[in-house]
Amino acid sequence: MDIALDEKQRVRISEILYGLLASSYSFYLKTQNYHWNLKGREFYPMHLLFQNQYEELAGTIDEMAERIRAMGQHVDGGLGTFKEKSFIEDETDSEKSMDAMIQQQIDDHEAIIRYLRKHLPEIEGFEDGATADFINKRLAVHEKMAWMFRCSL
Numbered sequence: 001m002d003i004a005l006d007e008k009q010r011v012r013i014s015e016i017l018y019g020l021l022a023s024s025y026s027f028y029l030k031t032q033n034y035h036w037n038l039k040g041r042e043f044y045p046m047h048l049l050f051q052n053q054y055e056e057l058a059g060t061i062d063e064m065a066e067r068i069r070a071m072g073q074h075v076d077g078g079l080g081t082f083k084e085k086s087f088i089e090d091e092t093d094s095e096k097s098m099d100a101m102i103q104q105q106i107d108d109h110e111a112i113i114r115y116l117r118k119h120l121p122e123i124e125g126f127e128d129g130a131t132a133d134f135i136n137k138r139l140a141v142h143e144k145m146a147w148m149f150r151c152s153l
């Protein structure tokens with residue numbers, strides 16, 4: 001395999017993407033959990049907002065995994081490994097208030113934004129434009145979602 005990224009660079013790019021994949025998968029499940037268990041006066045619009053979000057995450061999770069494969073690396077798709085590598089914590093209280101769910105979403109979006117911004121310079125240093133483009137797109141999506149949730153509080 002010769003794509004002008006050496007093995008060490010492709011392994012590192014895959015590690016960064018895998019951290020994002022595992023965390024996005026946890027976030028996907030957590031968002032669906034909120035979609036299911038939400039209660040309150042604004043139930044329906046928030047139920048739909050959570051649905052829009054987990055559907056968007058489902059599409060991008062696939063892109064992350066396939067980009068890791070394009071780097072010549074294996075993707076471990078097990079829940080145990082995802083949990084180990086995710087920086088997004090599982091929700092243990094699905095009875096929490098709507099405002100607490102919204103605040104948790106804001107915190108999780110911001111954690112993903114920080115992760116992406118932290119790793120972007122390293123990816124750019126490898127001149128891996130395709131992964132850098134993907135990260136920049138994810139930054140815009142998470143920043144927009146964080147804004148929407150902030151306005152819902």
Ligand SMILES: [Fe+2]
Pocket residue numbers: 035051
């Ligand atoms: Fe549903």
